[in-house]
Amino acid sequence: MSSTPKAQAALLSIEGLCVEFDDGKGRVVKAVRDVSLDVDKGEMAAVVGESGSGKTALGMSIVRLLPKAGRITSGKIRLDGVDLLSADDAHLRSVRGKRVGVIFQDPMSSLNPFLTIGRQITEVTELHLGLSRREAREHASEMLDLVGIKDAAKRLDQYPHEFSGGMRQRVMIAIAVSCKPDLVIADEPTTALDTTIQAQVLDLLDDLRAKMGMSVILISHDLALVAGRADRVAVMYGGRIFEEAAARELFAHPANPYTRALLAAMPENAAAGEELFQIPGMPPDLSIEMQACEFAPRCGQAEAVCNGTRPPFTAVSAEHFSRCHFAADIFSRG
Amino acid sequence: MAEILRLENLVVRFGGKAGVNAVDDISLSIGRGETLALVGESGCGKSTLARAMMRVQKVASGSIVFDGEDITHLSERALRPIRRRMQMIFQDPFASLDPLVSIGNSILEPRRAFSLPAGDDELDELMTTVGLAAEYRTRKPGRLSGGQRQRVGIARALSVEPELVVADEPVSSLDVSMQAQILNLLKRSSRTRGIALLFISHDLRAVRFLADRVAVMEKGKIVETGTTEEILDHARHPFTQRLIAAMPQINSERTLPAQS
Numbered sequence: 001m002s003s004t005p006k007a008q009a010a011l012l013s014i015e016g017l018c019v020e021f022d023d024g025k026g027r028v029v030k031a032v033r034d035v036s037l038d039v040d041k042g043e044m045a046a047v048v049g050e051s052g053s054g055k056t057a058l059g060m061s062i063v064r065l066l067p068k069a070g071r072i073t074s075g076k077i078r079l080d081g082v083d084l085l086s087a088d089d090a091h092l093r094s095v096r097g098k099r100v101g102v103i104f105q106d107p108m109s110s111l112n113p114f115l116t117i118g119r120q121i122t123e124v125t126e127l128h129l130g131l132s133r134r135e136a137r138e139h140a141s142e143m144l145d146l147v148g149i150k151d152a153a154k155r156l157d158q159y160p161h162e163f164s165g166g167m168r169q170r171v172m173i174a175i176a177v178s179c180k181p182d183l184v185i186a187d188e189p190t191t192a193l194d195t196t197i198q199a200q201v202l203d204l205l206d207d208l209r210a211k212m213g214m215s216v217i218l219i220s221h222d223l224a225l226v227a228g229r230a231d232r233v234a235v236m237y238g239g240r241i242f243e244e245a246a247a248r249e250l251f252a253h254p255a256n257p258y259t260r261a262l263l264a265a266m267p268e269n270a271a272a273g274e275e276l277f278q279i280p281g282m283p284p285d286l287s288i289e290m291q292a293c294e295f296a297p298r299c300g301q302a303e304a305v306c307n308g309t310r311p312p313f314t315a316v317s318a319e320h321f322s323r324c325h326f327a328a329d330i331f332s333r334g
Numbered sequence: 335m336a337e338i339l340r341l342e343n344l345v346v347r348f349g350g351k352a353g354v355n356a357v358d359d360i361s362l363s364i365g366r367g368e369t370l371a372l373v374g375e376s377g378c379g380k381s382t383l384a385r386a387m388m389r390v391q392k393v394a395s396g397s398i399v400f401d402g403e404d405i406t407h408l409s410e411r412a413l414r415p416i417r418r419r420m421q422m423i424f425q426d427p428f429a430s431l432d433p434l435v436s437i438g439n440s441i442l443e444p445r446r447a448f449s450l451p452a453g454d455d456e457l458d459e460l461m462t463t464v465g466l467a468a469e470y471r472t473r474k475p476g477r478l479s480g481g482q483r484q485r486v487g488i489a490r491a492l493s494v495e496p497e498l499v500v501a502d503e504p505v506s507s508l509d510v511s512m513q514a515q516i517l518n519l520l521k522r523s524s525r526t527r528g529i530a531l532l533f534i535s536h537d538l539r540a541v542r543f544l545a546d547r548v549a550v551m552e553k554g555k556i557v558e559t560g561t562t563e564e565i566l567d568h569a570r571h572p573f574t575q576r577l578i579a580a581m582p583q584i585n586s587e588r589t590l591p592a593q594s
Contacts, residue, residue: 050509051480165376194375194536199580221509224539224582251584265514267543268583275521276514276543282479 009081010038011215012062012183017075019057019066027287031057031070033239039183044209044216046226046247048262049236052283055219058236059185062217063096079183098128101176103205105188107168111160117144117171118156121178128179143174147204166197170204177208184209187219202229223262227251235259238284238294241313245320255322255331258295293324301326337399338498338530339364339387339420344396346379346386356382358554359396364498369524369531371545371562373538373577379554380534384500387532388420389413401497418448421491425503428483431475438471441489448494456493464489464519481512485519492523499524500532505540517543538581542566550574 019032032054039045049055060066062077064084077084084095096102104110112120121143122136131139137156144152147170160168169189176184186205190198202218206229209216220226226233227247234244235258243256254260263269264277281298284290293299296306305325313323316331324330346357356379364370372380385391387398389405397406405416421444424430431440441460445452461468464485475483484504491499501520505513521544524531533544541548541562548565550558550573558571569575 050511195538195582196375196576196580198582222582223510224584227582227584262510263584265511266584267514267517267537267539270543275518278515278518279511 011041011043011080012037012039012217013076013078014038014058014062015076015078017058017061017077018073019054019061020071020073021057021067022069023287024069029286030289031239031286032061035075035236035239035241037234037241037244039215039217041182041215042209042213043232044206044218044230046218046220046230046233047236048220048223048226048233050221050283052286053236054239054286055221055236056187059102059187059217059219062183062185063100063102064092065096065102094128097124097181098179099182101179101181101184103169103172103176103184103186103189105191107165107172108160110172111168113160116157116159117163120171121156121175124175125178139178140174143178144171146177146208147171147174148200149174166193166201169193169197169201173201173204173208177212177214180212181214183215183217185217185219188221189218190225191220191222198225205229223251224266224268235262239286240294240323241321242295242323243321249317249320253317253320253331253334255316255320255327256324257299257301257326257330259322260330261298261300301330336366337363338366338368338401340399341383341387342397342399344383344386344398345394346382346391347394355394355554357386360551360554360556361396362549362556362559364530364532366497366530367524367528368547369521369533369545371533371535371541371548372551373535373541373548374551375536375577378551380551381502383551384422384502384532384534388422388500389416418494419496420498420500421494421496423484423487423491423499423501423504425506428475428480430487431483433474433476436472436474437466437478437486440475440486441493444490444494450494460489460493463492463523465515479512480508481515484508484512484516488516488519488523492527492529495527496529498530498532500534502534503536504533506535506537513540520544536577538566538577550577 014035014037017032017035021029021031023029035058047055047058061072072085118137118140121140125131125136125139140156141152144155149155149167149170163171190201205216218226218230230247233247233250234241237258243259254263261279265279267276270276279298284294291310292308293306293311296302311323311325313321314327315321316327340363342361344357344360345355347353348356360383374380382391386393393406397404400416438457442452442457445456466485505516508516517540535541545562548562549556552573558565558574565574569578
């Protein structure tokens with residue numbers, strides 16, 4: 001998609017992003033490698049990958065919330081055409097929380113245990129929207145209503161520990177959307193939650209996207225979780241995007257061996273009485289620069305070329321891209 | 335199928351007279367070599383039930399019968415040989431491993447505690463079973479991935495040749511590819527060793543793969559039990575139906591595949 005010209009400019013445009021981390025042992029881990037991704041207005045884009053695939057580093061780069069050991073070494077991130085990487089602190093503050101909301105996996109560690117829920121929402125809207133205390137409180141109460149927390153007026157004065165895990169995640173969503181952001185980055189927002197609560201939280205996010213016209217980047221390790229909701233899916237491996245397509249297209253015609261392996265490893269895809277497909281080997285050591293396909297050592301279809309040449313990100317059909325020397329073959333074989 | 339464990343009208347109460355029954359009059363049995371999945375939402379009491387049957391949680395009333403013997407009120411001393419025969423695997427293998435003890439010693443520690451032979455042969459066999467390469471023997475858990483740590487947790491549980499293993503959300507914190515490896519390992523090792531497995535999970539996809547039977551728990555009570563096919567394909571209780579409806583699926587139009 002990023003390589004096809006679009007009639008309408010994307011809301012968020014990431015181009016050639018590279019992120020590095022110091023691993024504390026004197027080595028440099030190249031966590032994100034030349035990633036380009038566009039997110040359109042109102043679109044839900046999913047970034048799917050395993051631990052260490054670079055998906056979280058990608059998400060946090062957008063709001064420049066990388067940990068101290070991390071840095072963006074090259075690339076561009078534009079929000080409505082404005083480059084966020086060259087933005088000064090003041091501009092960045094106006095982006096974070098206001099134009100881009102972030103929802104983290106563990107609400108307990110991102111909510112302040114000593115402040116009431118109400119205060120944690122009003123803090124944001126007083127700062128970014130310039131609301132008075134009273135206006136902010138009223139607005140916070142509406143926000144809790146919006147995310148389905150009943151008895152909002154009373155709940156505003158309660159502390160995070162008085163909320164269940166699912167309710168805390170709703171509070172996080174309320175904070176993230178309180179300034180009606182253009183974009184919400186949700187990093188594994190439901191991983192710590194039960195399946196039923198998971199579905200409710202994702203439905204809520206989807207619902208708010210429609211109501212508020214915002215874009216969402218949903219980061220997850222679970223393909224099935226994003227399947228029913230995302231418009232588009234990017235599958236990451238070893239710091240790179242390995243496949244990207246409209247969700248329906250990606251699940252119906254996966255054109256990358258890694259995507260296929262991930263799908264095959266899911267318990268619902270096991271044939272009766274047979275073992276689950278296991279991806280052999282381990283994820284790549286990202287401190288090593290490879291001139292090869294990062295997935296080749298674990299790929300059942302790897303040939304000599306895969307170990308010698310990095311595969312390009314090629315189109316297998318309109319708006320469907322795969323990083324594999326044999327992408328076209330795999331795609332046409334179905 | 336002969337029973338390895340039976341619970342009769344088990345009650346666990348939190349908070350005394352004014353409190354709540356976290357486990358509320360539960361009767362349940364697990365056959366030898368059978369995998370029973372216990373599903374429900376967090377806070378429904380599934381972990382408390384597991385702890386009670388392992389005799390690490392005080393029981394208010396009812397009984398726990400292990401291999402025909404009522405163990406509900408056995409003294410810790412009398413319980414000791416039973417403890418070897420029922421083992422537990424936890425969700426967070428990191429929290430359950432001593433960071434200063436090498437993988438090899440960690441795996442053999444339960445055997446030593448029960449005065450079983452704990453030499454290189456035993457260690458090799460266990461590490462091979464769970465798929466840990468020999469070089470991990472001297473490493474500390476801090477250097478392992480989540481999946482590898484869970485393999486250590488499983489090796490520890492298997493090390494004392496148990497007849498019942500309780501696995502509490504053993505794959506919930508793992509990536510899909512790691513999940514597949516650990517689910518395969520649990521299935522293979524419980525089947526080949528004839529171990530009964532109580533698999534506690536909120537992930538019905540994993541349950542379908544692993545379990546022979548399913549018990550559905552809601553607010554301290556078992557609301558439905560049956561074979562995996564009965565429960566997942568023909569759920570009768572509305573709560574079970576809700577759990578199934580919330581299960582993420584690649585293709586939402588697809589109906590669940592009928593098991594033949």
